[in-house]
Amino acid sequence: MSQMIIEAFKLMGIGVGTVFLVLAIFYFLIIGLLKIFPAKGKE
Amino acid sequence: MESFLKLTQGFAEFHIGNLIMILIGGVLIWLAIKKEYEPMLLLPIGFGAILANIPLSSAVGDSGFLTVLYKAGISTELFPILIFIGVGAMIDFTPLIKQPVMIFFGAAAQFGIFAALLLAVLCNFIWPGIFTLKEAAAVGIIGAADGPTSIFVGNLFAQKYIGAITVAAYSYMSLVPIIQPPVIRALTTKKERMIRMEANYSSDLSKPVKILFPIVVTVIAGVVAPMSVALVGSLMFGNLIRECGVMERLSKSAQNELSSLVTLLLGITIGSTMGAGEFLNWNTALIFAIGILAFVFDTAGGVLFAKFVNLFLKKKVNPMVGAAGISAFPMSARVIQRMAQKEDPTNFVLMQAIGANVAGQIGSIIAGSILLALLA
Numbered sequence: 001m002s003q004m005i006i007e008a009f010k011l012m013g014i015g016v017g018t019v020f021l022v023l024a025i026f027y028f029l030i031i032g033l034l035k036i037f038p039a040k041g042k043e
Numbered sequence: 044m045e046s047f048l049k050l051t052q053g054f055a056e057f058h059i060g061n062l063i064m065i066l067i068g069g070v071l072i073w074l075a076i077k078k079e080y081e082p083m084l085l086l087p088i089g090f091g092a093i094l095a096n097i098p099l100s101s102a103v104g105d106s107g108f109l110t111v112l113y114k115a116g117i118s119t120e121l122f123p124i125l126i127f128i129g130v131g132a133m134i135d136f137t138p139l140i141k142q143p144v145m146i147f148f149g150a151a152a153q154f155g156i157f158a159a160l161l162l163a164v165l166c167n168f169i170w171p172g173i174f175t176l177k178e179a180a181a182v183g184i185i186g187a188a189d190g191p192t193s194i195f196v197g198n199l200f201a202q203k204y205i206g207a208i209t210v211a212a213y214s215y216m217s218l219v220p221i222i223q224p225p226v227i228r229a230l231t232t233k234k235e236r237m238i239r240m241e242a243n244y245s246s247d248l249s250k251p252v253k254i255l256f257p258i259v260v261t262v263i264a265g266v267v268a269p270m271s272v273a274l275v276g277s278l279m280f281g282n283l284i285r286e287c288g289v290m291e292r293l294s295k296s297a298q299n300e301l302s303s304l305v306t307l308l309l310g311i312t313i314g315s316t317m318g319a320g321e322f323l324n325w326n327t328a329l330i331f332a333i334g335i336l337a338f339v340f341d342t343a344g345g346v347l348f349a350k351f352v353n354l355f356l357k358k359k360v361n362p363m364v365g366a367a368g369i370s371a372f373p374m375s376a377r378v379i380q381r382m383a384q385k386e387d388p389t390n391f392v393l394m395q396a397i398g399a400n401v402a403g404q405i406g407s408i409i410a411g412s413i414l415l416a417l418l419a
Binding site: 004005007008009011012014015016018019020021022023024025026027029030031033034036037038039040 | 139140141143144146147149150151153154156157158160161164165167176179180246247248249251252255256259260263264267268402405406409410413414417418
């Protein structure tokens with residue numbers, strides 16, 4: 001039982017951390033894409 | 044006499060559980076028609092539940108058409124994947140790409156998934172053995188606020204609860220306008236809710252960005268969490284069809300015909316899993332209770348993260364936008380805009396809220412995939 005709770009806490013930590021990490025990568029990906037292909041002014 | 048017995052067999056097999064489930068099916072249909080709560084899903088689910096609970100129903104069982112659909116579309120995970128193609132074709136990632144910082148709210152608002160998982164595990168203290176870790180993860184995924192992801196994870200980890208998990212996920216998604224506002228109000232001050240944010244309306248994204256975004260996101264997400272390829276890949280494939288500019292007919296088909304048809308089949312098939320034997324128990328009630336808390340934790344996670352970020356920012360973020368980081372798109376963004384305008388009729392945070400909302404779509408898939416990768 002306590003082992004299961006420890007596992008759940010581990011999952012929570014790794015899960016939340018990885019979601020942030022992956023989305024942080026996407027953040028830098030978007031920044032990079034916008035640098036390479038800058039937005040155009042509206043016509 | 045034999046003919047009479049055959050004709051009355053249905054009555055003989057009719058139990059109180061069947062009646063209750065038929066009534067529950069009726070309530071779902073009522074909610075869909077009268078209240079317009081996710082009618083495209085709740086109506087087929089409700090009718091599916093009725094079909095499955097008629098004694099000796101030919102719709103279920105080994106050769107029943109609903110069982111055939113279940114084996115073909117749910118067991119194989121095909122229906123959620125196809126729905127994601129349609130969803131991807133419907134989503135415009137422009138608000139997110141224009142304000143990439145919104146992506147972090149899409150991460151913060153997934154907190155509810157893991158908090159609900161923990162809660163489900165803790166239930167074992169009161170009711171020993173009620174949920175295994177995998178089942179707890181399947182219950183937690185209700186917090187993804189995303190039907191297809193819930194079905195995808197639920198089917199792999201807790202097939203016996205798939206009906207309850209799906210109905211809870213879709214019901215609470217439709218109840219976002221009722222669930223989120225009190226949580227947001229409890230965690231923010233009026234002054235915070237009135238914070239204005241600048242939106243970038245002045246420029247158009249270049250086409251290569253819109254085309255490369257779905258491709259690169261798929262590759263990166265796939266490398267980090269290979270289990271996410273099916274979900275992220277189908278979502279981004281749909282989006283690529285939309286953005287490429289040369290497949291307008293297919294894009295429209297994905298948005299309309301494909302989505303409608305699969306949603307219809309998915310709903311009635313999920314409804315057919317709501318047999319009285321599997322559905323009418325305390326576990327179902329507990330799943331619904333934990334599910335609503337998952338939405339509350341999601342909302343709180345997003346709002347509190349925005350407040351935390353504000354400690355370091357000169358230009359403050361309206362913390363309500365954090366709550367739009369859940370995946371219920373576009374309902375959550377609309378709720379946030381409505382709340383912002385209630386405080387200050389000239390305040391527009393819709394663009395930012397939609398950015399966070401589509402980020403939540405990606406975040407929920409990533410969270411679901413991580414659970415699959417860690418537990419499958």
